[in-house]
Amino acid sequence: MRLQNKTIIITGSCTGIGKAIAQRCVAEGAQVLIHGLEPDLGxxxxxxxxxxxxxxxxxxxxxxxxxxxxxxxxxxxFGKLDAIVNNAAMVVASNLQTTDLDFFRKMLEVNTLAPFALIKAALPHLTATKGNILNIGSVNAWSGEPNLLPYSVSKGALMTLTRNLGDTLMRENHVRVNQINPGWVLTENEAQRKRDHGLADNWYADLPAVYAPSGRILWPQEIAAAAIYWLADESGPISGQVVDLEQHPFIGRNPPKDTSTIPAPPN
Incomplete structure (x- = not known):
């Protein structure tokens, strides 16, 4: 087992990607602290x-x-702490016209400052175990959708935090910091968001190839499988790295001429 006897905090793990990571971590021998806002699901x-x-x-x-x-x-x-996964995030669509400062501050508070605060709180214990930190970002960190302005900025800031601390904490504390940027993932919350937008229950079954060249979008379990590498000792001293997990090159792709009927991905 790749995570035998490791203890891992996973924020936002009552549903979605965080839940899938927790399930995979336990399957690999770890003990996990589940966190979220849904006590029944947790x-x-x-x-x-x-x-x-x-x-x-x-x-x-x-x-x-x-x-x-x-x-x-x-x-x-569990008596010790080997890793944290900063997965919890606020995902709400808004653009320049619909975003006010209070909303923008809230987005940064949840998506960027909360991970920073958890890293600070966990650092003494991670230093003791020579542990690691895995931040869950988004491919939107590179620029983002017009209607995901504050979300994209918050994930871009998280990416810079990862690279900065990935160097600092490796040198000073022997603690690795890395990040994965998922693309469009079919989580429970994403499926519900699209239904709330008026799409059919099976909206994800027939997506344009520009968003889903394989014929489907990603599953949470596929993100979880990638997360295990960074949480396990097999990733060695690698730190300060950001890896995009998407089925196509996210930057530089040409969208179709008519995008009016395409449901925009949130991640």
């Missing part, structure tokens, strides 16, 4: 994984004390 996942393998902490990450609460809960439950 408890259901803990029950699935088993109380010896998982614990649950429900709290809004914008609470100033939340990062320390997460670390304390993991240490109390």
């Amino acid at each position: 408890q259901s996942l803990v029950n699935e994984l088993g109380p010896n393998n998982a614990a649950l902490h429900i709290e809004d990450l914008t609470n100033p004390d939340a990062p320390q609460h997460l670390v304390d809960t993991a240490i109390t439950a």
Whole structure:
């Protein structure tokens, strides 16, 4: 098992990509702290994984004390901390005209500052175990959709944080920091968002090739499979790296002339 006896905090892991990462981590021998805002879904996942393998902490990450609460809960439950996965994110569509400063600050607070705060809180324990940090970003970090302005900026800032700390913490603490940028992923929340936008329940079954050359978009389990490499010792001393996980080159592609009927990806 690639994560035998490792303890990992995974934010935003009651659903979606975070849930898939938690399931895969336990399958690889780890113990995980599940986090999110949905106590029923979180408890259901803990029950699935088993109380010896998982614990649950429900709290809004914008609470100033939340990062320390997460670390304390993991240490109390499992005795040490080997890694954190900053996966929790706020995904809301908005552009220059529809974004005000309060909303922009909220997006940065959740998507960029909360990961920074958790890294600071966890660092003493990660230093002790020579552990690692995995940030979950987005391909939109490179520029982003017009209607995902603050979201894209927040993920771009997270990417810079990863590269900066990936150098600093490796030199000073022997703690690795890396990031994966998923493309368009079929999570439960994404499926529901598109239904809320008026699309059919099976909207993802027939997508234009410009967005899904393979005929489908990514699954959370595929992101989780990639995450294990960065959380495991087999990635060695590699730090400060950002890897895009998409089925096509995201930058420089030519969209179709008529995009009016295409549901825009959120990630």
